[in-house]
Amino acid sequence: xxxxxxxxxxxxxxxxxxxxxxxxxxxxxxxxxxxxxxxxxxxxxxxxxxxxxxxxxxxxxxxxxxxxxxxxxxxxxxxxxxxxxxxxxxxxxxxxxxxxxxxxxxxxxxxxxxxxxxxxxxxxxxxxxxxxxxxxxxxxxxxxxxxxxxxxxxxxxxxxxxxxxxxxxxxxxxxxxxxxxxxxxxxxxxxxxxxxxxxxxxxxxxxxxxxxxxxxxxxxxxxxxxxxxxxxxxxxxxxxxxxxxxxxxxxxxxxxxxxxxxxx
Numbered sequence: 734x735x736x737x738x739x740x741x742x743x744x745x746x747x748x749x750x751x752x753x754x755x756x757x758x759x760x761x762x763x764x765x766x767x768x769x770x771x772x773x774x775x776x777x778x779x780x781x782x783x784x785x786x787x788x789x790x791x792x793x794x795x796x797x798x799x800x801x802x803x804x805x806x807x808x809x810x811x812x813x814x815x816x817x818x819x820x821x822x823x824x825x826x827x828x829x830x831x832x833x834x835x836x837x838x839x840x841x842x843x844x845x846x847x848x849x850x851x852x853x854x855x856x857x858x859x860x861x862x863x864x865x866x867x868x869x870x871x872x873x874x875x876x877x878x879x880x881x882x883x884x885x886x887x888x889x890x891x892x893x894x895x896x897x898x899x900x901x902x903x904x905x906x907x908x909x910x911x912x913x914x915x916x917x918x919x920x921x922x923x924x925x926x927x928x929x930x931x932x933x934x935x936x937x938x939x940x941x942x943x944x945x946x947x948x949x950x951x952x953x954x955x956x957x958x959x960x961x962x963x964x965x966x967x968x969x970x971x972x973x974x975x976x977x978x979x980x981x982x983x984x985x986x987x988x989x990x991x992x993x994x995x996x997x
Contacts, residue, residue: 758835760787761802768840769814770861773917779812782840788831801828813838815863818874822867838863842878842916848932848939849946855933861916862907877907878919882927883943884980887951899928899947900980900989904957908965908974909996926960928952954980954991962993972997 764784772778786802805824809817818836825834842861847854862877882902890897904923908914924930928947935943958976965974973996980989 756790758787759790759797761799767812769812773915780840782838785837787835788829789833818865819872822865834867836865846932848934849942850938851936853934857933875909879903879905880920880923881931883929883947885928885947885951890951898984900983902978902980904978906976909972910970911972912970922964923961926957954978954989958991958993962995966995
């Protein structure tokens with residue numbers, strides 16, 4: 734039978750480091766954890782997040798205590814929410830004696846959508862990301878939403894005798910806000926400025942509708958980011974934002990890409 738040593742175990746992470754190099758972020762990544770988020774139609778939605786947590790490590794310490802991140806997470810009664818992110822960050826600061834603490838939550842968010850003609854109903858998933866940071870007593874939260882849409886090339890439509898090429902596009906909006914914004918609002922804003930939005934189920938009448946709608950609304954990648962950014966600039970709730978679009982070309986072996994930023 735193994736003998737248990739009663740001597741205190743050495744805390745190697747707390748030992749001094751002589752290289753005098755602070756580490757900007759050190760911690761744990763890709764923890765799968767239940768998360769509860771606000772849902773405009775249903776009140777709330779349960780989903781699963783990939784969680785990253787970090788602290789800034791001062792130059793004098795050799796390492797951080799990785800298990801303490803998980804201990805803080807385990808205190809959240811098996812489900813975390815965006816509303817308790819500030820509390821999680823402050824607990825990380827306290828448990829790891831850190832001035833700066835960071836958390837990133839990335840998860841699929843589901844919205845039930847009806848097809849435009851047949852009204853066939855199914856869930857569409859969108860990728861959402863919340864990033865929180867505490868520096869001292871200062872707290873900031875950033876929201877990111879990736880919205881898949883259809884874009885149809887204006888140049889192709891102009892020069893072609895038959896049809897025009899289109900592509901599926903990922904439009905990502907990242908922003909900071911001073912008043913609550915629904916994830917659904919960002920999704921609807923992006924979809925409004927695409928050639929056409931996407932649906933989970935399309936019957937033949939629906940396919941005809943979305944094909945013709947996209948043809949009537951050609952959009953360059955530049956058009957999409959400019960139009961979305963123009964609306965974000967008008968929203969008094971938003972303080973900072975970025976918009977990027979990656980169009981997965983159907984006639985090239987590369988993507989078209991555009992990025993724009995704005996705010997204070």
